[in-house]
Amino acid sequence: MTLLRDCWYLALLGRRLKRGRMVAKTMLGEPVVIGRRADGEVFALRNICPHRGMPLHHGRLEDGGVRCCYHGWKFGTEDGRCTDIPSLTDEQTFHLERVRVKLYPCREVQGNIWVYIARNGTSKETPTDLPPVPRMPDIGERGPRFALSMDFACDIDQAVVGLMDPTHLGYVHTSWWWHKRNRKPRLKEKSYVPFGNGFRLERHELKGGARPYRILGKNVTTEITFQLPAVRVEHIKGDRHSVVSLTAITPLTETTSEVHQCMYWTIRGLGLLCPIMQRLARTFLGQDRDVVIRQAAGLAYDPPLILIDDADTQAKWYYRLKQRQLECQEQGKPFKNPLKARILRYRS
Ligand code: FES
Ligand SMILES: [Fe+2]
Structure with missing residues (x-):
């Protein structure tokens, strides 16, 4: 890896x-x-x-x-x-x-x-000419309202693919407040475009289950961006306020990863809700961590995996982007995004 x-x-x-x-x-x-x-x-x-x-x-x-x-x-x-x-x-x-x-x-x-x-290993030269640090849109300089970090017993690829996977929701995240068990999967249609060194789910209206977001005002929409190495930013905004969710994954070693989840928002006076939301987020992320621990027992045999369209297309994109980035770095070429705009259709 x-x-x-x-x-x-x-x-x-x-x-x-x-x-x-x-x-x-x-x-x-x-x-x-x-x-x-x-x-x-x-x-x-x-x-x-x-x-x-x-x-x-x-x-x-x-x-x-x-x-x-x-x-x-x-x-x-x-x-x-x-x-x-x-x-x-x-x-x-x-x-x-x-x-x-x-x-x-x-x-x-x-x-x-x-x-x-940097790639310079144990060299003591500090690299210069750095790319910009990822920044969250719309929230100024303020830090996250709440944040949590969790170790995942898997490599960064499995952590990324596990977190971006759209069809595990009904099986893994089956808490009463989120997703009912045995709910019939619904057809989803989402429009993606290449973006930076990743891809973006284009801004669209939030449907169903979006009631709590009315606090953001009218015309609540969302947009999700994923960029290498593993930075996912969801930006939900209404005509009055924004909520931004950052998920960033850092490999601790080749076989363990740390998942950071941060929430930012522009609404004042939601402080009391923070501990509740933090708890829900911990449960949610904990479900992802636990499923990865179970999966590790199977992956230990290094089985061939079957990634299907369109449910696993984002996973395929991730592997492709990463491969392209590695090749470009090796050849000293600027990164050129290999993806094309596409609508993904799946049931979840
Ligand atoms: S090990 Fe001797 S000063 Fe650090
Ligand atoms: Fe998940």
Whole structure:
């Protein structure tokens, strides 16, 4: 399984990282420490001290640098260069600045911290010329009203395909408040267009089950965009307000993934509803996580899979886009979206 690099991945919710604190993460199999300096800025470094391999998150943040907990070597959070080795005496000439920890590009956007994982492996050069960090439409700079993250015991491909799959709803998400068991599947017809390095379900009116959305005003419509590596944004809007749902998946390793779900909205005073909605979202996402755990027992035998039209067409698109992206990266060519506009018809 190849993981896509040269991409931004969502690492964690910004408010989970207080000033002066660091957290350890594994992202695409790489050990990363993410921290927030006293001035509020975030940074990400390889979580291994180049002296004797101690994970840096055990250390402390000191004047904008990270001090390793083992022998006190200190590293700048702006370039990863070593700035202090306490054991050196005045007459010992040692070029501190030659010692360096890999620095990852790291940005905090609309309440989430994103880390750019490049293809340059263990190279210490920080990549430049980065693509923009994914941004949510219509909600300004505010962070999510609620967010949750869940580990899935599967590779990123299965996590993506599982979450975009339109026909599992009636089988997996059968909570009373969402989808009744044994309901007869209805015919769906949805119009998709290629978009960026992914595809978009074009803006359309929300029908049936849309009553709670009247709070957004009249003419409530929705649009869903999926882009590589695994960023899905649903933008529901009425003539007064918007709701935006972000699902971003980050591979922790080749075989485990972290699914982040964030909700943004522009309506004031829904604070009381947050815990309820967060709970419902946790149940919903938990159902997806549990089905993937069951599925893993079958996938362990590496069976050939049958993806059918049109129910699994989005899954096929995902694999095609990813393949194209990998080829373009390898050949140093700009990405050209291989998809065509299409209407997908299926029952769900
Ligand atoms: S291992 Fe970090 S300073 Fe020695
Ligand atoms: Fe699901």
